[in-house]
Amino acid sequence: MSPWSGPLQKVDDYRWRIPRSYKSGMRVDGLVFAGEEMITVIKEEQSLEQVANVAFLPGIVNYSLAMPDIHWGYGFPIGGVAAMRLSDGVVSPGGVGFDINCGVRLLRTSLTEAEVRPQIKELVEALYRNVPSGLGSEGKIRLRRGEIDEVLVKGSRWAVEKGYGRHDDLGTTEEEGEMMDAEPEHVSRRAKERGIPQLGTLGSGNHFLEVAVIDQIQDSVIARGMGISQTGQIMLLVHCGSRGLGHQVADDYIGVMVNAMKKYNIDLPDRQLACAPIDSAEGKNYLAAMRCAANYAWANRQCITHWVRESFCQVLKKTEEEAGLELIYDVCHNIAKIEEHEVDGKRVGLCVHRKGATRAFPVGHPDVPSKYAGIGQPVLIPGDMGRYSYVLVGTEQAMKESFGSTCHGAGRVKSRAAAKRELRGENVLRELESRGITVRTGSLKGLAEEASQAYKDVESVVGVAHNAGISRIVARTKPIGVIKG
Amino acid sequence: MKRFELLEHTADTGLIAYGHNLAEAFANAAYGLFSIMAELDGVREVESQMVAVSAEDTESLLFNWLNELIYVFELERRLLKRFDIIEFDERWLKAECWGEKYNSSRHQLKSGVKSATYHMLKIDKDQVRVIFDV
Numbered sequence: 001m002s003p004w005s006g007p008l009q010k011v012d013d014y015r016w017r018i019p020r021s022y023k024s025g026m027r028v029d030g031l032v033f034a035g036e037e038m039i040t041v042i043k044e045e046q047s048l049e050q051v052a053n054v055a056f057l058p059g060i061v062n063y064s065l066a067m068p069d070i071h072w073g074y075g076f077p078i079g080g081v082a083a084m085r086l087s088d089g090v091v092s093p094g095g096v097g098f099d100i101n102c103g104v105r106l107l108r109t110s111l112t113e114a115e116v117r118p119q120i121k122e123l124v125e126a127l128y129r130n131v132p133s134g135l136g137s138e139g140k141i142r143l144r145r146g147e148i149d150e151v152l153v154k155g156s157r158w159a160v161e162k163g164y165g166r167h168d169d170l171g172t173t174e175e176e177g178e179m180m181d182a183e184p185e186h187v188s189r190r191a192k193e194r195g196i197p198q199l200g201t202l203g204s205g206n207h208f209l210e211v212a213v214i215d216q217i218q219d220s221v222i223a224r225g226m227g228i229s230q231t232g233q234i235m236l237l238v239h240c241g242s243r244g245l246g247h248q249v250a251d252d253y254i255g256v257m258v259n260a261m262k263k264y265n266i267d268l269p270d271r272q273l274a275c276a277p278i279d280s281a282e283g284k285n286y287l288a289a290m291r292c293a294a295n296y297a298w299a300n301r302q303c304i305t306h307w308v309r310e311s312f313c314q315v316l317k318k319t320e321e322e323a324g325l326e327l328i329y330d331v332c333h334n335i336a337k338i339e340e341h342e343v344d345g346k347r348v349g350l351c352v353h354r355k356g357a358t359r360a361f362p363v364g365h366p367d368v369p370s371k372y373a374g375i376g377q378p379v380l381i382p383g384d385m386g387r388y389s390y391v392l393v394g395t396e397q398a399m400k401e402s403f404g405s406t407c408h409g410a411g412r413v414k415s416r417a418a419a420k421r422e423l424r425g426e427n428v429l430r431e432l433e434s435r436g437i438t439v440r441t442g443s444l445k446g447l448a449e450e451a452s453q454a455y456k457d458v459e460s461v462v463g464v465a466h467n468a469g470i471s472r473i474v475a476r477t478k479p480i481g482v483i484k485g
Numbered sequence: 486m487k488r489f490e491l492l493e494h495t496a497d498t499g500l501i502a503y504g505h506n507l508a509e510a511f512a513n514a515a516y517g518l519f520s521i522m523a524e525l526d527g528v529r530e531v532e533s534q535m536v537a538v539s540a541e542d543t544e545s546l547l548f549n550w551l552n553e554l555i556y557v558f559e560l561e562r563r564l565l566k567r568f569d570i571i572e573f574d575e576r577w578l579k580a581e582c583w584g585e586k587y588n589s590s591r592h593q594l595k596s597g598v599k600s601a602t603y604h605m606l607k608i609d610k611d612q613v614r615v616i617f618d619v
Contacts, residue, residue, distance in 0.1 A: 045495055072495040074604030074616055098599040098618045135522075135594040194559055204597040205619060244559050247599045247618075251552050254603065259541060271544065271603035415493040416596070416619065445595060 004048045008032075008039070014468040018052050018064075025269070026055040031063035032070060033402075033468050038460060041413060042070055050077040053269045057082060058277075059089020061343050061350065065402055067357050068464035069411030069456065073097075075272030078356035078412075081405045083341065084278065086349040090266065091283045092275035093257060093290070095353030096336050098250040100290055101297035102207075102241030103332035104380040105173070105305065106391065108227040109234045110324030111316065113213045116234045117480065119315055120211065124438045124481040126311040127209050131304050132201040133485035134442035139200035141303065148192045149184040151199065155295030159302035165309070165327075169302065171369050173330040174359060177298035182291035187245075188252050191289075195245025195296055200303040202240045204443065204485035206450055209308065210237040210382075211481035212389060218473045222393055225375040226328050228475050235477050236312065236325075237389060238304050239382050241334065242297035249293045253286040278351050287336065287351075294335060301330060328391070329369075329378035333358045333408035341403050352403045360394030360406040360471045368394070379471050383410045383458030385439070385450060385482045386432055390462045390473060397469035406471040410458040419454040420445055432482070441484040450484060489517035492616070498596065499605065499616035507543075508573040510613045511550060512580070515568045518551055518601075519558075519584075521617065524593040528564045530583035537572075537579040543608045547615060550578055551601035562587040 009017045011031075016039055018030030030051040034042060042048065047070050055064035060082055070079035075094030084090055109116075116123065132139050143151070151158045156170055156177025170176045184192075202209065214233045217223045228235075242249075257274035260282040261267070266275065276282035309325050316323065336353045343350070361368050361377040368377045376393035383389045387410075398404050414422075425444025428451045432439050441447045459476075466473045492499035500517040504510035519525060538553050540546040557563060565584035572579040587594070599618040607614040 047495075074497065074602040074618060094603075098602075135597045190556060190560075194556070205599075248556070251600050255545065255549070258545060258603070271606070274603070412495050415495050416498055417491060417493045443594070449596070 001046065004043045004046055006048060006052065008048070014464050018048060020055060023052055026052055027060050028055050028063050030055055030066065032066040033068045033464055033470065034070070035460065035464050038068060038464065045072040047072040047077040050075070051080065053273060054080055054082050056268050057084060057090055057092060057273065057275060058266060059084035061085055067405065067407040068461045069356070069407040069409055071411045073355065075270050076355040079407065080355045081353065081357045081402055083350040083352045083403045086278055086338065086351060089278055089351055090275035091278050091286060091336055091351050092273055092353065093250050093253045093286055094272045094274060095355050096250070096290060097334040097355050098247045099241040099334055100246035100249060101294035101332040102334045103297060103301065103330060104382055105238045105301050105330035106328045106380050107236040107305065107308065108324060108326050108328050109236065109312070111234045112232045113234060113480065114232065116211070116316065120438050120481050123211060123312065123315045124440050124483060126315050127308060128440040128483050130307040130311045131209060131483065133203065133483060135204040135485065137201045137485065138197040141200040143196055143199065148196050151299045152184040152187060152292035152295050153182050154178055155298040156302040159299045164303045164306035169305065169327045172327045172371065173298060174332055177302060177330065179291040179294050181288060182295050183288035184292055186285045186289040187249060187292045191245050191248035191252065194248050195243060198243040198245070199300060201243060202304065202485045203243055204446060207240040207485050208385065209483040210385070210479050212237055212477035212479050214475055215478045216476040218475060222375045222474045225372065226378055226391065227326055228391065236308055237382060238301055238308065240301060240304065242293040243300065245296050246293040249289045253289065256282050256286070290336060294332065297332070298330070329380060331358050331380050339403070341399070350403065354405055356408045357405045358408045359404055360398040361404045362394045362396045362399055379406055381407060381409060381458060381462055384452045384455040385479055385484070386435065386437065386452035387478070388458055389477045390458065391475045392462065392465070392471040392473050395469055395472055398471060402470045406465045407461050410455040410461055412454055413456050414454040416449040419449050419451055423448040423451050423453060437479050438481045439484070447484060488513040492614070494616050497616055498619050499614065501612055501614045503612045506611055508570040510611055511547065511578060512568040512570050514547065514551060514613050514615060515554055516566060518554060518598065519565055521596055522558065522598055523564050523595055525566045527591055528566050529585050530567050531585045533581050533583045535579065536582050539577050541576065543575040544603065544606055546576060546578055547606065547608065547613055548601050548603060551615060555598055555600065564592060
């Protein structure tokens with residue numbers, strides 16, 4: 001496929017505009033957050049065409065946005081953010097993606113690398129054993145008949161009530177792990193069938209558990225506010241989503257939307273953008289079902305968190321209190337949410353689509369947990385398994401410019417096929433081990449697909465988000481143990 | 486005749502499937518899908534099940550057909566490798582699908598496929614193109 005050759009205007013060192021004059025039908029300009037070198041790489045594929053296509057969606061305001069980790073997706077680009085007016089806008093399941101509420105959570109510990117490293121092999125082994133992972137994996141949770149609906153309504157709270165984790169985990173989870181207006185009657189029987197056996201599983205692909213160590217603190221005041229006090233401190237990361245349940249909800253409603261588009265006279269350049277008015281029956285039902293899938297994902301990460309804590313305490317022979325295992329935060333990066341933002345000087349209700357983008361609300365925003373009211377919402381950006389991950393906070397600039405959103409990860413540069421062709425899983429494993437990273441995986445091929453070389457350097461991605469002002473770097477972690485499905 | 490070819494897509498995987506006619510291309514797309522998910526050499530054709538899908542048009546028929554098979558794999562944990570299309574028109578497909586239950590001691594799974602997508606989905610006379618979210 002040839003490189004993208006559409007018009008791109010440099011706004012400043014970190015911003016690029018695709019003028020709406022590029023294609024008739026674009027309702028707003030595209031705005032891409034990227035550095036100069038990055039944009040050269042981005043133009044090699046068609047993700048910028050997708051930014052332009054998203055600008056066709058009815059009711060879109062300000063810009064069709066792309067975060068610095070933008071890469072080629074389907075319909076929406078990965079790293080795409082778009083907000084539609086509630087009054088006349090649309091909701092698009094493709095703007096959320098198949099893995100609804102794929103997200104990340106970060107737990108702090110009070111232990112240091114010196115205390116954990118001697119037992120890292122046992123720890124990684126215990127995590128691999130206690131958290132079901134891998135392709136087609138099934139969980140150990142047995143739901144009673146009809147209980148899946150409770151999971152879909154209560155999300156993390158369901159898990160905590162069942163003894164998975166602690167009540168105070170809810171306060172440090174986006175939406176408190178429970179999106180309101182989730183209606184299980186709009187989730188198909190099939191989606192529930194797929195979800196029931198998979199609850200409490202990590203899955204495969206780019207999902208992972210990581211034992212990490214703080215290796216840099218950029219802002220020590222904010223870091224302390226999150227319980228990050230020193231380099232060498234051990235952290236635990238969980239990255240996963242809504243499994244087959246979310247995939248099925250997306251499938252079901254993309255089908256519904258494809259048919260609804262004719263009814264509502266919506267014409268778009270890519271069928272994967274299929275959408276319906278937010279206040280139509282199709283739009284409302286999708287949002288009600290999507291919230292269920294989001295809640296499922298939160299329940300899933302909450303159960304996994306419990307087993308992560310258990311494993312950690314067992315191997316290191318500590319109580320939870322001694323280990324200081326507190327949830328810093330849980331963010332979701334594939335979602336559509338009804339939020340209020342300022343557009344042309346007025347507060348307006350919008351449906352904000354974040355497809356591979358993280359919410360980044362600033363100090364003082366009512367949705368930021370009270371614990372973080374003075375520092376802003378923690379933003380968790382996992383990198384690839386060989387390099388770093390980052391902790392950032394949301395900013396006022398993000399509210400002004402990106403509907404309170406920032407990047408979500410490193411962003412791929414190499415296709416899975418290319419990664420597998422060029423890299424052998426055994427070699428990737430050996431290289432990681434030689435750098436002091438213990439890895440446990442169910443699939444060596446999958447490991448090659450997820451090798452560092454297949455990703456942009458997350459440092460440059462986060463650097464753009466920081467320099468553009470749409471979030472602020474707090475600390476950096478590097479992995480010492482990785483579990484991949 | 487080549488049954489299918491893999492397409493590279495940055496985040497995902499796609500394929501172009503060929504056939505002497507469109508029905509055969511649909512069958513080969515299904516074969517391609519399962520060969521992304523698992524090593525099919527060791528899969529025996531010992532049991533079959535009927536799969537029927539309908540849609541408003543041929544693009545949606547392909548989307549529904551492949552997603553139906555992903556659902557069958559996930560729910561019944563059955564690896565399929567032969568797809569005898571029994572009935573076929575632009576909006577309806579019925580097939581007898583052969584394979585066997587996944588057995589971790591004998592079968593090797595490769596990549597998880599979340600869903601087929603409409604992105605770049607293309608139907609020609611005797612070939613189809615589809616990108617999967619993996």
